[in-house]
Amino acid sequence: MRALRFLLRKEFLQLFRDPAIVRLLVMIPIVQLIVLANAATFEVKRARMHVVDLDRSTMSRGAVDRLVASGRFVASEASGSTAQGDDALMRRTVELVLAIPAGFERDLVRDRRGEVQLLMNAEDGAAAGVTQAYARQILAAYAAELQVRLVPAVAVGRARPEAPPARGVPRVEVRSRGWYNAELDYRHYMVPGILVQLLTIVGTLLTALNIVREKEAGTLDQLNVTPVSRGVFITAKLLPLWLIAMVVLSIGLTVARFVFGVPMEGSLVLVCAGAALYLVAALGIGLWVSTVTETQQQAMFVNFSILMVYLLMSGLFTPVSAMPHWAQVVANVNPMRHFITLMRAVLLKGAGLPDVAPQLVVLAVSGVVVLAVAMRQYHKRAD
Template sequence: MRTIKFLLQKEFRQIFRNRAILAMVMVMPVMQLLILPLASNYEVKNVNIAVIDNDHSSYSQKLISKITASGYFKLTGYDFSFKEAFKLIESDKADLILEIPHGFERNLVREDEQKLFIAVNAINGTKANLGGVYLTGIIKNFNADVRVQLVQPGKFNQQPTITIASSNWFNPYLNYHVFMVPGILAILVTMIGGFLTALNIVKEKEVGTIEQINVTPIKKHHFILGKLIPFWILGNIVFTLGLIVSWLIYGITPLGNILLLYAFIAVYLLAISGFGLLISTFCDTQQQAMFVMFFFMMVFILMGGLFTSIDSMPDWAKFVTKFNPVAYLIDVMRMIILKGSGFKDIAKQLGTIGLFAVVLNSWAIINYKKTS
């Protein structure tokens, strides 16, 4: 313990001497947590729509007014030909084209049916899909309103109807920040715990102090623990700052046991810090360590379930995510913070991360080559 104490004193002195690390740990995560949730929003609004109204009737005007009043669409063109409207799509000024045919109101009243033409710019598949769904839903609601107006009382026998009352659990107001903030906080904790430890041993190699350490009687596991513990503590500090920002700015408070959340974070930081130290033992320069860690971080983040649901991934990707520690952290963060899950609910994830911590840190200790 005395050896580890001296190593920790050395590491903390190096950390406090480096103001860039302190700024990275204290300021950058807070700024990112303030900015990223505001930008990371999958709700599509302000979809540009061009309308070709060949009817110019009261019904067509009501439909256009209903579309623009929905809050999802912005009317960028009101043209009289499809050719002119299509130029707006080619210049990326319109995402959808709605063409209302001539005789729209007459056919709807007399024939009880009328077709509309919708053209969607599908370069951005997400925006095209959601924009088309929004527009179709608005048209269906408009059609239902028209049918209510046209049906004469007593003309048809009353039919039994089904009424649906929906209840949104865990996020009743469908606020996207509530869903994204825990995931983004998980990424920030991973970046601090992974990147800083990955650069640690390599820095000793670059400045030449690793040779002095190698000739000392310090054992390999003491050296690895001395490198791991400081950034484990810093990771917990970053996580605490993130929880405070989430509470003050977004009003998010954990519904579950906060001690259970900290217990999982403690084990997770051991795993991700061990992974960073393992990378550091393979690399000779900080540049090499940064590139290797950046490669793995990109895979961890993009396949961690933050931006894309793991359930929608192909089978091979689902198998890969079983070895992705970030996926477990994002899942547990949302379970405890949003759903109030208990120990039994996260026991499987906790056991897996604990196994990662043992394997990665043991591998780092074995791979660190110390010459006496």
């Protein structure tokens, strides 16, 4: 144990002597979270709208006003024909065209239903989808206000004059659902996931690079000719990196709370316990990478190749239920997936220990398994 103490002292000495490490530790969580959380959102703000109001009634103006008042839309252009609206889409001066046919108010009063047409530039399909969803939501609210059924006919077209969106396309029932509030929660939902991803990158990469650096420098051999056992060596390597990752998590949680206002409904102790267990697996992956590579460059490459698969199969960016069966099986043994689940459940829903106990068990087991495999690989290396 004396040897462990000296090795630990040496590790900390080296870590804090490296100015890049200290800087990275603080900067990575802050910068990454801010950049990723803002980039990974589909929120649409102030979409420019071309208004073709052929009805010119109180109710048609009301519809336009509601859209503009939401802050999501700006009525930047207006004209008397949809053809001009198409042109505007083509020129990309607007993102959508709102066409209100003549007789809109009359139909509303007489038949208690009216039609509006939305044309949008769907070059960016995701943005168009969100824009459309906002518009429908706002119009549905307006319809509810008027105590009538207002049915917008929605046409999603590309900004191409030879394929003008036809009028009278299928009618879509507007139903107000929680999905439309997703935007509000979106970052609350994404930030914990991004934080897990960050922790994974820091944990695996730092570990792999740190150990491979000793290989490159020949100091690993030098240490192997001392009475220091491999268990002690690995413990001395992993413990400081584990602590560093926990610090990154703390900084990340602080940013999440105070920059993104992510709710922290549940116990942070539970989050830290999950992270503590999860990091064993993450560091184990880094250790394994270090055993199969000889240079930092190789380690970097192998590590990122593994991380890509690992991240994509975690359910962070794509729902696991959309994956083929075999991928779902893989995703279910992916500790990252379970840690993300735990983070979201505890932070957003305020889940307690009984709720996330299964996740904690999976994390603990995967940590032990990954570390055992890596240690075994590490021992084999000598021959």
